[in-house]
Amino acid sequence: MANAAILTKFNVISSEIVKFRNDTLNTNYVDKVKTISFIDELKPLTKTKDKAQAFSLLGTLYALLGDIDNMDFNYRTALRFNSSDVRIRFNYAIDLYYTHRPVAARDQVCEMLGYEIRDIVMLHATYLLLDNLIKISECEKVMGMIEKLPSKQRDHYAVWIKDKKSLLKAYRDLNINLPLLSKLIDGVHSDLSPNHPKSLYIEHFYNEDDKTIVYSFIDEKSDVSTALKFDEQLSDYLIDFETRNNVHFNNFVMMYEAR
Structure with missing residues (x-):
């Protein structure tokens, strides 16, 4: 019992x-x-x-x-x-x-x-x-x-x-450099994520019309100031990564969307 x-x-x-x-x-x-x-x-x-x-x-x-x-x-x-x-x-x-x-x-x-x-x-x-x-x-x-x-x-x-x-x-x-792209995403999630808005979720899809892969952080709750700050951090992180690794991810778009 x-x-x-x-x-x-x-x-x-x-x-x-x-x-x-x-x-x-x-x-x-x-x-x-x-x-x-x-x-x-x-x-x-x-x-x-x-x-x-x-x-x-x-x-x-x-x-x-x-x-x-x-x-x-x-x-x-x-x-x-x-x-x-x-x-x-x-x-x-x-x-x-x-x-x-x-x-x-x-x-x-x-x-x-x-x-x-x-x-x-x-x-x-x-x-x-x-x-x-x-x-x-x-x-x-x-x-x-x-x-x-x-x-x-x-x-x-x-x-x-x-x-x-x-x-x-x-x-x-599209022959995207998967090892480097995976490294980029790991970095975004480990380096930026502790500071990003907690309301984010991800949309990840293939746009057949543009022949482009879209990886988008969606934010439906943050205030304008928080949204702009993270958008700037994400852009800077991507530019720095591509520069350091001498790579550009063609047909791949990573973005932040405040809705």
Whole structure:
């Protein structure tokens, strides 16, 4: 009976934390008191059979607090107890992304892709993370996994799949320097992202009319001053990168849009 009560408690708190995390990311506001309260509730559950998931949730809560050392410790502990849990690795990758460590995020995803994943929702979310980081080879691998799924699973994503396959093909056809482009995007996310408006999301697509790949930071919330500052930083960063690396990314446009 006691174990059943603990399991029920874990399921309840797990759902609450996932909702809390999503709400926090959507509003860009961290309720630190509530976060710490969740941490206190979770710690006893690290001694139950759900310890791997409990440590994983602790990792994401510490990520919300900006406590990177404790985030890493708890995620790594979770993976020590269950190294094959792709959801733990995915959540770790997401939190690495949001704490501005794109290379480490990509490494966790690559570990994930060593396992068979047959969940379209998980593959879609994984693809979006890699797409934001312009990891084209990894995106192609995930797309290959998606295409092996039964058509019934893929039907809802048909338009999205078509658009992303068009984008992948464009990257190959246009002969864009992918290693340097990937390095640029890693730099933007690690060097600029800690200072950029928290309301940004990314649109990444191929414009067939212009034969141009568009990678756009979309900001629907920032004030004019903040928007102008980040736009200037992004432009300067791109110019400096191209100058230092003697490269120009033809048919590729990176921009910032305040809407």
